[in-house]
Amino acid sequence: MDYSTIIFIATLAIAFLFLRWLIAPIPQTNEFDIPPTASRSTAATTSANASATTTTSSQRRNRRPVTDSMIEVVQTIAPGLTREQIRYDLENTGSVELTVERYMELGDLPFPPGYTPSPAPPAEPETGSSSSNSTKAVSGKPVNLLEKYNVDVDSGYEGQTLLQRKQQMIANARKRLEKQLRNEIDL
The missing domain is CATH 1.20.5 (Single alpha-helices involved in coiled-coils or other helix-helix interfaces)
Known part of the structure; x- marks a missing residue:
């Protein structure tokens, strides 16, 4: 073979490996972690018991500890939910995506067992100019556009x-x- 052909084939091989490395997905840091509760003795259990523990351990393995940043992400999407509702659902699902999806489907999330929702505190007027002024709710009763423009729905x-x-x-x-x-x- 010619020297230039060998260089061309080597260049193609290196380019292929580089592109494959470039396109490959980045593994998550907790993707290969084994939870500390699982031990080698669990693998030695009977087959009937192993199938029962496999389902529960796989559910536990998918759950992550709930952090404040996870709660803030969900609260940004669903500002009407309390932190307790969000934390309870995140503890059950272990995933922000699943919690948001459940909120989008149901419109609300369940309260933790034994939790009684406290009444909403009265709104205090804000003083000073802060960045939260732009997100302040409009005071007064909501405007009904059908009544405002005299539109009869039944006609x-x-x-x-x-x-x-x-x-x-x-x-x-x-x-x-x-x-x-x-x-x-x-x-």
């Missing part, structure tokens, strides 16, 4: 106008098509 008027608009659009399209066909014939 069939809107359906009739949509049907009339549809018929008018079809008629206009037919007129334009007829006009185009006449222009093509005249040419």
